[in-house]
Amino acid sequence: MTAPTSTWRRITAVAAEGVASGTPYVVGTKLLQGWLTATGIPLGLIGMLAYAELPYTLKMVWAPALDRWPIPWPDRRRGWLLLLQLLLVAVIGAMTFLRPSQQPASLTAIGLMALLLALVSATQDIVVDAYRSDLLPEGERGAGAAATNLGYRGAMLAIGAGGFILAGRYGWPLAFAAAAVLMLLVVPFTLTAPKLLPIGHQVTSLRQAVVGPAREFLHRTGRGRAAMLLALVLLYRWPDGLLNVMAVPFLIQQGFSPEMVGSVLAGWGIGATIVGTILGGILFGKLGMNRSLWVFALVGSAGNLSYWALASFDGGPVALLLAVGLENLGGGMVGAAFVALLMSLCNPRFSATQYALLSGVYALSRSLLSGQAGFVAEGVGWSNFFLLTVASSLPAFLLMVWLTPWHGDGCRGAFDQAKDPT
Numbered sequence: 001m002t003a004p005t006s007t008w009r010r011i012t013a014v015a016a017e018g019v020a021s022g023t024p025y026v027v028g029t030k031l032l033q034g035w036l037t038a039t040g041i042p043l044g045l046i047g048m049l050a051y052a053e054l055p056y057t058l059k060m061v062w063a064p065a066l067d068r069w070p071i072p073w074p075d076r077r078r079g080w081l082l083l084l085q086l087l088l089v090a091v092i093g094a095m096t097f098l099r100p101s102q103q104p105a106s107l108t109a110i111g112l113m114a115l116l117l118a119l120v121s122a123t124q125d126i127v128v129d130a131y132r133s134d135l136l137p138e139g140e141r142g143a144g145a146a147a148t149n150l151g152y153r154g155a156m157l158a159i160g161a162g163g164f165i166l167a168g169r170y171g172w173p174l175a176f177a178a179a180a181v182l183m184l185l186v187v188p189f190t191l192t193a194p195k196l197l198p199i200g201h202q203v204t205s206l207r208q209a210v211v212g213p214a215r216e217f218l219h220r221t222g223r224g225r226a227a228m229l230l231a232l233v234l235l236y237r238w239p240d241g242l243l244n245v246m247a248v249p250f251l252i253q254q255g256f257s258p259e260m261v262g263s264v265l266a267g268w269g270i271g272a273t274i275v276g277t278i279l280g281g282i283l284f285g286k287l288g289m290n291r292s293l294w295v296f297a298l299v300g301s302a303g304n305l306s307y308w309a310l311a312s313f314d315g316g317p318v319a320l321l322l323a324v325g326l327e328n329l330g331g332g333m334v335g336a337a338f339v340a341l342l343m344s345l346c347n348p349r350f351s352a353t354q355y356a357l358l359s360g361v362y363a364l365s366r367s368l369l370s371g372q373a374g375f376v377a378e379g380v381g382w383s384n385f386f387l388l389t390v391a392s393s394l395p396a397f398l399l400m401v402w403l404t405p406w407h408g409d410g411c412r413g414a415f416d417q418a419k420d421p422t
Helices: 007-038 043-061 063-068 078-097 104-135 138-170 172-192 206-221 223-235 238-253 258-313 316-344 348-363 373-380 382-391 394-403
Strands: none
Touching: 007 043, 007 078, 007 104, 007 138, 007 172, 007 238, 007 258, 043 063, 043 104, 043 238, 043 348, 043 373, 063 104, 063 348, 078 104, 078 172, 104 348, 138 172, 138 258, 206 223, 206 348, 223 316, 223 348, 223 394, 238 258, 238 316, 238 373, 238 382, 258 316, 258 382, 258 394, 316 348, 373 382
16 A cells, blocks of 8 residues: 555656666666677677576565565665665676676676676566555556656666767766666655555565465466466567677677667667557557567567668668667567566466566576577577577467467456456
């Protein structure tokens, strides 16, 4: 429950937490990838940074502990948010002292810092999702989701475009310092955000926090269907994971400057993502869950195919704009359908832990399943690599034939029951 407050304060609060979620993720992926590529680190080693994202996958392991042991001030969610955001400021600030090289000590330090950043960031994401779920009444959740996405994309724009421009002009350490400052600016918003009221039925044991959500999900869906649903969550955005981990190295190796890469990916790309998100929301209302999952995945695959065209035909800046635009337009649409999929699979009684579980399964496609992308790209070349990213969408389509058939109303055996709050 939330204390009485105005709608705009709640929407502003979740937008600010969107910035807090987006900032460390962009720092640990795009910005760090750019720095390593610019200093000559081999592609295979850069691709292994995907393994540092494993905390986003495993966060469901410690998510119940945040419910079981809340920090009570300012409230049970914002206590953790304040602590984690201050830690993120310190970690990102410490990354300014990294000096990338192929020396084992340097690579070890970079890997450990990337892992620590992902660990704290993933923990913050758990609390941000829980705070948003607890704060927003049902009628404001659509606007709240849009505000969160706007904050997240705003951070990507600031760190992506702004960070790469700073790096190109003044050096990479300043770009990381600017990201730490942006993270620090979120703290006052967290302090003044609307307060949550105490809940009537708190989790009283760690066993209750851990076992309850998993047991309910398995009971509702059945074991066989639960495995298939988790596989769909894992594989639906796998093409995104493969592309994202190699997009920056590919573009820089193609001869595009860091300033152009940052401007196009973060500026033009984020604009296309926002358009895709809005378009996805409109079409989702007309197509429904199942058809949206099919159509949006096809558009996403076309975006991956556009990178194959860029690698094969070298069209220069115009082709770069077209490829990044189509890829991000599809990514926005895919993201809209995917969030709806995750929400539909959660029972409101256990939404925080179940959402952490499902988003953690999804994160495997960005980390474990994408960690060898650099070695694959080195082995087969860029053109063939991007064709393989398109082919990686086939397993999800095969699962959708059974779980989300074109003429069905919802994911078989899960969606209707998930809406039941009892």
